[in-house]
Amino acid sequence: MTPLLSVKNIEKRYGARIGCTGVNFDLFPGEVMGIVGESGSGKSTLLNCLAGHLAPDQGSVTYDRTSTGPVDTVTMAEAERRMLSRTEWAFVHQNPRDGLRMGVSAGGNVGERLMAVGARHYGNIRETSTDWLGRVEIADSRIDDRPSAFSGGMQQRLQIARNLVTGPRLVFMDEPTGGLDVSVQARLLDLLRGLVREMGLSAIIVTHDLAVVRLLADRLMVMKDGNVIEQGLTDQVLDDPQAAYTQLLVSSVLQV
Amino acid sequence: MSDYNFAYLDEQTKRMIRRALLKALAIPGYQVPFASREMPMPYGWGTGGVQVSAATLTPEDTFKVIDQGADDTTNAISIRKFFEKTANVGTSEKTEEATIIQTRHRIPETELQEGQILVYQVPIPEPLRFLEPRETETRRMHALEDYGLMHVKLYEDIARHGAIATAYAYPVMVQDRYVMDPSPIPKFDNPKMEMAAIQLFGAGREQRIYALPPYTKVVSLDFEDHPFDPSKAEHPCALCGAEDSYLDEVITDDQGTRMYVCSDTDYCESRRATGHIGTEGTQPEEVFA
Ligand SMILES: Nc1ncnc2c1ncn2[C@@H]1O[C@H](COP(=O)(O)OP(=O)(O)OP(=O)(O)O)[C@@H](O)[C@H]1O
Ligand SMILES: [Mg+2]
Ligand SMILES: [Zn+2]
Numbered sequence: 001m002t003p004l005l006s007v008k009n010i011e012k013r014y015g016a017r018i019g020c021t022g023v024n025f026d027l028f029p030g031e032v033m034g035i036v037g038e039s040g041s042g043k044s045t046l047l048n049c050l051a052g053h054l055a056p057d058q059g060s061v062t063y064d065r066t067s068t069g070p071v072d073t074v075t076m077a078e079a080e081r082r083m084l085s086r087t088e089w090a091f092v093h094q095n096p097r098d099g100l101r102m103g104v105s106a107g108g109n110v111g112e113r114l115m116a117v118g119a120r121h122y123g124n125i126r127e128t129s130t131d132w133l134g135r136v137e138i139a140d141s142r143i144d145d146r147p148s149a150f151s152g153g154m155q156q157r158l159q160i161a162r163n164l165v166t167g168p169r170l171v172f173m174d175e176p177t178g179g180l181d182v183s184v185q186a187r188l189l190d191l192l193r194g195l196v197r198e199m200g201l202s203a204i205i206v207t208h209d210l211a212v213v214r215l216l217a218d219r220l221m222v223m224k225d226g227n228v229i230e231q232g233l234t235d236q237v238l239d240d241p242q243a244a245y246t247q248l249l250v251s252s253v254l255q256v
Numbered sequence: 257m258s259d260y261n262f263a264y265l266d267e268q269t270k271r272m273i274r275r276a277l278l279k280a281l282a283i284p285g286y287q288v289p290f291a292s293r294e295m296p297m298p299y300g301w302g303t304g305g306v307q308v309s310a311a312t313l314t315p316e317d318t319f320k321v322i323d324q325g326a327d328d329t330t331n332a333i334s335i336r337k338f339f340e341k342t343a344n345v346g347t348s349e350k351t352e353e354a355t356i357i358q359t360r361h362r363i364p365e366t367e368l369q370e371g372q373i374l375v376y377q378v379p380i381p382e383p384l385r386f387l388e389p390r391e392t393e394t395r396r397m398h399a400l401e402d403y404g405l406m407h408v409k410l411y412e413d414i415a416r417h418g419a420i421a422t423a424y425a426y427p428v429m430v431q432d433r434y435v436m437d438p439s440p441i442p443k444f445d446n447p448k449m450e451m452a453a454i455q456l457f458g459a460g461r462e463q464r465i466y467a468l469p470p471y472t473k474v475v476s477l478d479f480e481d482h483p484f485d486p487s488k489a490e491h492p493c494a495l496c497g498a499e500d501s502y503l504d505e506v507i508t509d510d511q512g513t514r515m516y517v518c519s520d521t522d523y524c525e526s527r528r529a530t531g532h533i534g535t536e537g538t539q540p541e542e543v544f545a
Pocket of ligand 3: 493494495496497498501518523524525527
């Protein structure tokens with residue numbers, strides 16, 4: 001089977017400092033990959049390199065595009081990369097403010113991606129927005145409210161709806177449950193899990209939280225100091241960690 | 257200082273502006289940066305348009321200036337006088353006689369012809385500005401034709417007001433490529449932008465020039481189920497009876513009596529001169545008697 005995403009030898013430096021280095025993995029269609037590691041270990045750097053937000057200094061990221069087959073997203077033209085990121089990809093930010101337009105209504109936020117790819121029928125856009133708000137458990141009656149009037153959990157759900165409305169195949173998430181209350185987190189995780197299964201999404205999820213990984217990720221990568229020190233099936237890594245650092249991490253001795 | 261260079265600006269500055277104009281004409285709807293000069297008038301007075309006119313005028317030209325359709329506002333008169341003095345060009349209030357027309361907020365009702373140039377004064381050239389304040393980002397959006405946000409604005413209008421509420425500076429798509437701000441003309445004028453004349457846009461404070469060559473495709477943005485509506489007035493002009501022109505509401509006495517008259521004063525007078533008289537109208541000779 002062709003991997004959906006094939007990552008080879010990715011490195012990103014900030015001057016002399018290493019962001020991440022020597023990262024290799026394949027993600028297959030329908031798979032969810034978790035990335036864990038302590039603060040500063042390079043998780044966000046890696047994710048941003050994969051999603052085309054940062055240009056890596058080395059390596060390739062090959063994506064199996066629906067229309068053309070595998071393409072290197074590092075060397076492709078920015079216009080093409082942007083097109084991918086509003087059609088086949090999605091990116092959920094930790095802080096909903098980074099992923100939402102705070103001055104635009106909830107319906108407009110969800111509708112933006114539809115309009116960006118050419119939807120020009122107001123009634124249909126609104127219907128699809130309404131439908132998606134429902135799927136992330138936001139009442140229809142809030143469709144014309146701005147996200148600034150929403151709670152943190154609602155904002156995060158809105159961000160998810162806005163990202164998934166165009167039916168992407170690959171979702172990048174950076175700490176999607178970070179900064180939320182524990183009970184709100186649980187509900188959001190449940191929702192995410194349902195959507196991932198239902199839509200057959202592939203995803204790469206960066207998180208501090210091993211519970212998130214247990215619930216969502218098929219496979220797991222552990223990062224430290226910019227390197228991937230261990231990767232494998234989630235249950236294997238968590239139940240039988242090989243690297244000493246992972247053993248500490250799993251035994252909760254380390255607060256990540 | 258009384259010895260100006262022709263049309264006030266020095267030749268080097270005019271060449272720089274002409275280069276920007278040529279580039280703008282080559283890429284319709286694309287905003288070309290230019291080094292805007294200080295002009296002997298405040299920015300709000302259309303210094304962008306004045307610089308474009310200065311770089312475009314030749315001694316043979318006939319120059320007309322309108323401000324919201326009228327030739328006789330302070331603003332229009334002073335710009336006209338400025339070029340009478342600095343370029344010694346002929347001026348006219350007749351649309352069909354003018355070779356260069358500088359305008360603020362209107363397109364003349366009389367259809368413009370090949371060989372004529374319409375120069376717009378532009379306050380804010382960037383149509384995405386109110387949606388995305390970062391200049392680097394709006395430039396990238398234009399470069400990548402990333403215009404979803406433009407329709408988000410129209411979507412928000414409909415969601416809030418039931419219809420697209422934008423009445424001025426209604427955004428257009430130029431030649432299927434660039435989204436452009438037509439300057440604060442009423443949307444009534446948008447359909448006229450597909451015309452035989454050359455259209456040049458100058459934004460002084462923002463230092464941008466853009467242009468439409470003759471017969472460029474200009475489409476007002478809309479939705480299939482909320483199509484663009486230039487919204488014609490319900491009344492004819494009270495003075496000349498025109499039913500196809502853009503009207504201003506005028507209060508005629510201190511009882512608040514209203515009347516609707518052409519905003520294009522030349523058009524209205526020309527019609528009355530040829531015998532088209534509205535309910536409140538008189539022949540222009542009598543008006544001026
Ligand atoms: N813009 C930047 N400029 C310089 N150094 C940076 C920059 N962004 C990240 N770094 C450095 O790169 C390394 C990896 O940072 P990164 O943000 O990827 O870590 P992270 O695993 O996402 O951390 P966290 O869990 O705190 O979000 C760190 O040493 C960090 O200080
Ligand atoms: Mg991070
Ligand atoms: Zn009239």
